[in-house]
Amino acid sequence: MTTETCAPTPALLALLRACDGSIEPRSQGAEARVYDVQLSGVECVAKQRFAKTYRLRELDERLTRSRLSAEARTMVRARKLGVLAPHVVHVDAKESCVYMERIRGCALKEALRSGETTREDLRRFGEEIGVAVAKLHDGGIIHGDLTTSNLMVRDEDGRVVVIDFGLSYPSKLPEDKGVDLYVLERAITAAHPSQTVLFDDILAAYKKTSQMWCSTLNRFAEVRARGRKRSMVG
Amino acid sequence: MARVRYDAVPGDDAPEARSWTFASVTNARAVVDAARAGTLDACVLDGRSVVGARALDMACYRARVAIDRGEGVARGAHAEIILGLSHSRNVGEAFRRFGGGETSETLVIVAFEDASGGDRGIEARVMELVEGRLTSFDDRGAIDEASIKTWFKIGDAELALGGSLEDAVLSRMAIRDVA
Ligand SMILES: Nc1ncnc2c1ncn2[C@@H]1O[C@H](COP(=O)(O)OP(=O)(O)OP(=O)(O)O)[C@@H](O)[C@H]1O
Numbered sequence A: 001m002t003t004e005t006c007a008p009t010p011a012l013l014a015l016l017r018a019c020d021g022s023i024e025p026r027s028q029g030a031e032a033r034v035y036d037v038q039l040s041g042v043e044c045v046a047k048q049r050f051a052k053t054y055r056l057r058e059l060d061e062r063l064t065r066s067r068l069s070a071e072a073r074t075m076v077r078a079r080k081l082g083v084l085a086p087h088v089v090h091v092d093a094k095e096s097c098v099y100m101e102r103i104r105g106c107a108l109k110e111a112l113r114s115g116e117t118t119r120e121d122l123r124r125f126g127e128e129i130g131v132a133v134a135k136l137h138d139g140g141i142i143h144g145d146l147t148t149s150n151l152m153v154r155d156e157d158g159r160v161v162v163i164d165f166g167l168s169y170p171s172k173l174p175e176d177k178g179v180d181l182y183v184l185e186r187a188i189t190a191a192h193p194s195q196t197v198l199f200d201d202i203l204a205a206y207k208k209t210s211q212m213w214c215s216t217l218n219r220f221a222e223v224r225a226r227g228r229k230r231s232m233v234g
Numbered sequence B: 001m002a003r004v005r006y007d008a009v010p011g012d013d014a015p016e017a018r019s020w021t022f023a024s025v026t027n028a029r030a031v032v033d034a035a036r037a038g039t040l041d042a043c044v045l046d047g048r049s050v051v052g053a054r055a056l057d058m059a060c061y062r063a064r065v066a067i068d069r070g071e072g073v074a075r076g077a078h079a080e081i082i083l084g085l086s087h088s089r090n091v092g093e094a095f096r097r098f099g100g101g102e103t104s105e106t107l108v109i110v111a112f113e114d115a116s117g118g119d120r121g122i123e124a125r126v127m128e129l130v131e132g133r134l135t136s137f138d139d140r141g142a143i144d145e146a147s148i149k150t151w152f153k154i155g156d157a158e159l160a161l162g163g164s165l166e167d168a169v170l171s172r173m174a175i176r177d178v179a
C-alpha cells in the first residue's frame, strides 16, 4: 500500500490538525481506518472507508459510499430502537467518513480475556447483548458482523455498546437473523471457548425480548445444523 | 458578542462564525425582513428551535464545507446554516422551523467573518437593528422541545438510552444527505 492511500483526506486532516490529534489511525482494518478526533469540542472517532484498489474504481466508490450511508443510517435507527450504539455526529459522504461519539472502554473481547469477568458480569453482558440483538432484529436490522470485537464495554457504567455497522443491512427474514446469531455464536466459541455460557444467556434474553423469537430460533437451529454438517465434511 | 465555538473549522484561515443572541425581541419581523432583503448579511434563527451550541456549530461547519466544495444547495452561506440545522434538504421547511419569524422573541443571529477575521460591520448593524436584550446563547431561554422531538422523530426508546436531546438531533442532521 502506498503512503498516499494511507493519508487522511483533506477535511479529516484539517480536523485532526485543528485538535492536535495524531494523524495515525487508532485502528486500521481491511476497509476502514478509525481516527481520534474532536468535533465541536467533543471527543469523536472518524471512521473512514477506503476504496479497495483491486476493484473497479468507479464501482468501488459507489459501493463505498452506499456502505457508508447504510452504516450511518443504521446507527441512527439502532438508537431509535433503543439499542446502545455510538451517536453519529457528522457524515462526510465525499470523504467516505462517519464521525461518531468516541466510546471510552474496551472491546468485549478484551474484557472477556482479562480474566476479571465474573459469572455475574457474564450474565449482565449476555442480557444486554441478547436484548440489543433482539431489538435490532425486530426493527428489521441485521448487524452482519456480530463478534466480540464489535461490542464494546463502556468504562463509565460497564454497559455493552454495539459498534461497527459496516456490514449491516435491512432484513426481516428468519434466515438472516438466524445467521446473524450463528455468527455471534461462532465468534464466542472460537475466541472464548471457556465462556460459551455467555451465548446461552444471550439466547435467553433474545427469547424474552423478541416478538418473533420462535421463527428466528427455529431457523437459527437449522443454520447451526447446516454449519455443523459443513464443518464435519470439511 | 459570542463566537460560535468553531473547533470544527477546516483549516486555520477559513472564516469563523460569530453569533449574537437577543431575548425579549420586539421587532423580529423587521430583523427577518432585513435578512431577507440582504441589508443584514447574517442568518436569523429562532432561539427556541436551536437545540444547542453544538448543533449550531455543526450547522456552520457543514455550511462552510458545502460552500468550499461548491456543493451548497441554499441561496448563500447564511441560508446554508439554516439548512444545516435541518434533517431534510427542504429549504422552505428549514426556514419555517429554524429561521426567525414575526413572533420570535428570542433571536440568534449568526454571521461568518471575512477571511481576515473581521465581522464586516455586522455587529454594529445587528446592534442598531435588533430591539431586544443582548444575552448569551446559553441564556436564550427554553427551547421548543416538543416540536424538536416531532420534527426529528425522537422517541422515548432513544432518549431512555441516556443521550441528550441534542445528541439525537445532531445524528439526524448528520445523516441529512445520506438518508
Ligand atoms: N465509536 C467508537 N468509539 C471507540 N472506538 C471505536 C469506535 N468505533 C470503532 N472503534 C475502534 O475501532 C475499531 C475498528 O472499528 P470498526 O469495527 O467499526 O471497523 P472495522 O472492523 O475496521 O471495519 P469494517 O468491519 O466496517 O470493515 C474497533 O474495533 C474499535 O476498537
Ligand SMILES: [Mg+2]
Residues within 6 Å of the ligand: A149, A150, A164
Ligand atoms: Mg470491526
